[in-house]
Every structure is written in C-alpha cells, then in structure tokens.
Amino acid sequence: MMTPALFSVCVLAALLELDTTYAFQLTFSRGIIAAPIFSLLTGDIMAGIQVGVFTELLFIDVNPLGGVLPPSAVICSATTLALHMLGAELYLAFIFGVLFSLVFAQIEKYRRRSRFRWMIYWEQKIVQKPTSVNRAIMISLFSSFAINFLLLFAFVWAVSPVILWIAAHMPERAQIACKLAYMAVPWIGLAALIPEFRLKTR
C-alpha cells in the first residue's frame, strides 16, 4: 500500500509542518501553497489546488492566537491527497483529512504541554554552556519532524484500507450527502470571511 510517492508526501508534509510553528513561518504550510506541492508527488494537480483552496477556506477563521492551536492545513492536505492517490474519492478523503488534522492538533497540544521537562533540562544546559541553545533548537526541530512524519505515516498506512473499504461499500445516498457537504466548503469559508474583515474601529 505504501508507495515511494506516498512516502515522499509524508516526508514533505512533516517538513512543511515545521513551518506552521517551529521554523520560518514563511506560509509554506498554508493549504494553497502546500497542497499543490503535494499534488506534484501524487500526480493529480487539480486535486491539489482544490484541496488547497478548500483547506484554506475551512481553516481561515482559526488563528494561532496565544495558546490556540489551529488544525494543520499541511496535515489535512497531505492526508487528503495521499488517500485520494490510493483510490478514495476526494470528497471522502477530505473528511478524513479534516478529522486527522483535528486529532493532530490535540496530539500537538499534548506534546507542547509535556515539553516542560525537556525545557527545564535545556534551560540548565544553556545557562551552563550558552552555545548549547543551538543544539536545543536542532534537536527540537528534528524531533518535531520525526514525530510529524511518524504520525502521518501511521495514519495513512493504517486508515487507508478502512477508507477504501468504506468507499467501496458506501450507500449512494451517503455519497451524495458527502459530496454536497464538500461542495459547501468554499461557501462556508467565504461566508466566514465577511465577519473576519468586519470593520470595528479605525
């Protein structure tokens, strides 16, 4: 089930996911940028652009303010396109992409909470030897990359047979319902942009 292209998508997604918080924040992790890049690997470029736009519009109203952790657009796009590549319809794969990005956000929250002991250790090290801050940053980046990759890889590997089974046995009415909900995504997103741009004060 796991092809080199899928493996590459997982590696690239884990790398781009770092851009969300841990490094750069150059917006490579935005759906509209990440999804077309993934689609070069999965082969369906139009699916990439559609998933990218839909992911961006769906997550546009959740911002990383303070401790708020929005669902990852990279994880959603990568999961959706990987499942689509394995044969799942886009409207069905997108549901699992959104769900996994929500689960991933919860895991990330847990990771941030449990980083306390790690932080205490590195704080002591840095005070003793200040140059070890470079090592702390490198280790943090690498461990984040590795965890992102493992989570995504495990999810796609474990869930794809289930989704393909669901897709094959899904009643036609349920398929229509999922298609309608998928069709509604750009409208849900655009409607959310009006209050996002509301002019409160000058």
Add this chain to the structure above:
Amino acid sequence: MNFKLQLSLFLRSFFLQTGWNYQKNQNIGLMFVMWPFLKQLYKQDPDALPSVLTRYLQNFNTHPVMASFCFGALARQEEDVLKTKNAKELEEQITLWAEIKRSLSITTASIGDRLFWGTLKPLSLLVALFVLLVLGINFFEIQLPATTSSWYIFFAGAVAFITFNAIAFFIRWKGLSISYFNEDHRCFGLTEFDWNKTIYNAKKLGLFFTVCMIGIGVFYFMQTSLAQNVQFITRAILVLFFISISFITRRLRIPNMYLYLVAIAVFNIVCYF
C-alpha cells in the same frame, strides 16, 4: 548593532517558536535569537552571562513577525544594563528591561495577530483565489478540468506567498533596527507605522474582495444552472443556508470546520429521509 549582527538576529528570528511550550512559550527561541548579540556584548564580562541568560529564559510570548521590535528594544536596554555602575542602578535597569519585555511583547502580539493572522492571511488568500479565477480555474465547481498548466497553479500560491511575506520580511528586518536605534524610546519605534489605519484599510479591501468573490460564485452558479436548467434552487438554498448559518456560528465562536462536519451529518440524515 552593525549590519552583520542585525542579519544574524534576523535569520535567527525565524526559529523563535522552536521549542514552543505552554509553560514559558517562546523562551528558548528568544534566547536563541538574542545569543549572538549577548555573546558580543558580554565578551569582556563572561561571568555575568549566566544571570543574563536566566533573565532571557523567562516567559516570553509574542507574534513571530512583530517580535523583531522586542529584539531591538531588548538589545538596546541590555546595553543600558551593562553600563550600570552600582547594584541599585543595575536593579533599576533590570526591572526596566523586564517591563519593556512584558509590555512590548503584549503590544506587538496584539498588532501582529490583527495584522498578519486577522487581515493579511485572509487577504492574500483572496488575492490568490482571484488569480485562480482569472486563470480559468473555478474552485466553486467540484469537478475541475483535468488539463491546466501546473505553472498557473503555482502562480496563485506564489502570489499568496509574496503578498504575505513581502510585508512580513519588511517588518522583521525594519522592526529590529527601528526599535534598536529609536533615540527617545517612544514606543520603541512602534509609532513609526500607523498600524490601525493599515489594518482598517486592509480589512476594507478584504471585505470588498470577499463580497466580489461571493458575487462571482453566485453569478457562476446562476449561469451554469440556468444553462443546464438543473439544481439551481437546490444550490441556491445550499449557498444561502451556509452563508447565513456561518454568521451564527461565528457569533457563537464555533469554527468553520465543525460546521462542515455538522453539514456532513445533516446531509446524510436529509438524504436518507
């Protein structure tokens, strides 16, 4: 602060959030960014470094782009800390340093969140969506044409990327020097820009683009549905329903994605009855 040092701080600022944790937020990142400056400043007095580093490893949290104002201001104040001649003066300057860090991080976070996450990100998305429409890629339709040049697609992404990052890079770089060289310490250079006016105008532009985009979408649906004479009422009801329900969910602070998940459940129920 010379050009080389500013460049070093600028490049390191991209790793401010590495090691983000709920206890002290960006403290490790702040230490990482400021290290080249501290190393140079305390070259003659390395014994003072542990206590200085302990200060930098305290809680710090702000917007990653706007943080450059904090770096410059903290560097400037650190020089004043070093210049102190007695313990009392040192204590005063350290208290001032901590106050600058606390107040400036809150102010820059507020501006950054409104400008970058609340305005520039959705605005750059809208610009990219218009580019896609101009290039003939109608994302309102779930059945997209199979043949489109991949250059076109990356062009839209590139537009969103450049729109956001041109401003982000400028603020990151300029914020460092403005806050460091700000002579009278008045708001550490924050008043050099009229943030409220910029945000207000960008939001006005965003609102205009959003209304245009919804108009284009409605026009497209009317055109295709009338031409095919099918599904028009269903689609119109669907669109109006989601636009109105989205206002309600927004008021209740329920994110879009939950609306989508509820839509799947509702449509399934409707399709079965």
